[in-house]
Amino acid sequence: MTGEEELRRLRRLLFSDKTRLPCGFAEALKSDLERTLSQYMRLSGRTELFIDIDDRGAYIVHISALADAVYPCKKLNG
Amino acid sequence: MSNTVVITSGKGGVGKTTVTANLGYALARRGVNTLLIDGDVGLNNLDVALGMENRGAYDMADVMAGKCRVSQAILQVPGFPLYIMPSAHAxxxxxxxxxxxRALIARLGASFDYILIDCPAGIEGGFHRAVSASEYAVVVTTPHLSAVRDADKVVALLSGYDLKGVSLIVNRVRGDLLARGETLDPKQISRLLRYPLLGVIPEDDAAAKAGVQAEESSSRTAFEMTAGNMLTGEGRLYDPALRYRGFLGAIRSRLKKNA
Known part of the structure; x- marks a missing residue:
């Protein structure tokens, strides 16, 4: 394991210790965000989601997703 | 009045006692009158780390029980202004x-420049006893996930005490792994835990063999720098990866990897 991977694991560990977010919270959020994004573009790669806390205790959500096409604008349901 | 510093960690086995002993030596080598107190009651080993086991007739428990005077339970390490009060094993x-x-530490404060308390592992009663008697805390961790995670829990607990300062020592850092980016960087650990680094101590085979009095070892240099940081706040940190950088460093790193 590289130092970068260890750092990523450590960040997640410390984050879950501090926030006590329920298990699967990040997965559920990622799934919802993927669903929303896929209404606007055709997702083509793995979506990555990472939640962090800044020095003031505010949540920072990092998300990266890859799309190979953008859909024409349309009115969303609801 | 002395500066009272508790050396704590949360996780056991990160080298807390070794750090206490070496830091004590480094301070004493600078002429600082230093007392080391073994706060690990029942599982005491600070005397062993200093090579001072079985030297004293009395210990901390005897002082508290009124069986002896304070001075009778304090041993001097020969040749240094370094003293130890052994813990009670019985x-x-x-x-x-x-x-x-706390009352004992307050009483001793007038006679020493620095008092270092070797805190027991864990976050039970022994932790509270040692921390509540201290003005400063040093949290020792290694660059491993489980140790840093426990250190994070300890720094959160320390925020509930009336301490003047908390800092970190990252111990047993392997320079070859650090140079190759295969271990956590102490500076990253400090950023994540949000406390300043007091020292970075390399994994050191020479010191492991020779003990606290090893001459010319890399860990000794690192402890000297750490002691300097305690005394002056100058913030100099040992770089364990330095000798593994460059052409010769790459060869050293390769040899270490294959060893």
Whole structure:
């Protein structure tokens, strides 16, 4: 394991210790965000989601997703 | 009045006692009158780390029980202004009350420049006893996930105490792994835990063999720098990866990897 991977694991560990977010919270959020994004573009790669806390205790959500096409604008349901 | 510093970690086995002993030596080599107190009641080993086991007739519990004078339970390491008060091996930790311990430390404060308390592992009663008697805390961790995670829990607990300062020592850092980016960087650990680094101590085979009095070892240099940071706040940190950088460093790193 590289130092970068260890750092990523450590960040997640410390984050879950501090926030006590329920298990699967990040997965559920990622799934919802993927669903929303896929209404606007055709997702083509793995979506990555990472939640962090800044020095003031505010949540920072990092998300990266890859799309190979953008859909024409349309009115969303609801 | 002395500066009282508790050396704590949360996780056991990160080298807390070794750090206490070496830091004590480094301070004493600078002429600082230093007392080391073994706060690990029942599982005491600070005397062993200093090579001072079985030297004294009395210990901390005897002082508290009024069986001897304070000075009778303090041993001097030959040749240095370094002293140790051994912990009690024959009593249970619960028998030493936090209030009595605080009173003892306050009494000793007038006679030393620095008092370093080797805190027991864990976050139970012994932790509270040692921390509540201190003005400063140094949290020792290694660059491993489990140790840093426990250190994070400890720094959160320390925020509940009235301490003047908390800092980190990252111990047993392997320079070859650090140079190759295969281990956590102490500076990253400091950023994540949000406390400043007091010292970075390399994994050191020479020191492991020779003990605290090893001459010309890399860890000795690192402890000297750490002691300097304690005394002056100059913030100099040892770089364990330095000798593994460059052409010769790459060869050293390769040899270490294959060893």
């Amino acid at each position: 009593v249970y930790s619960e028998q030493i009350k936090a209030g009595d311990f």
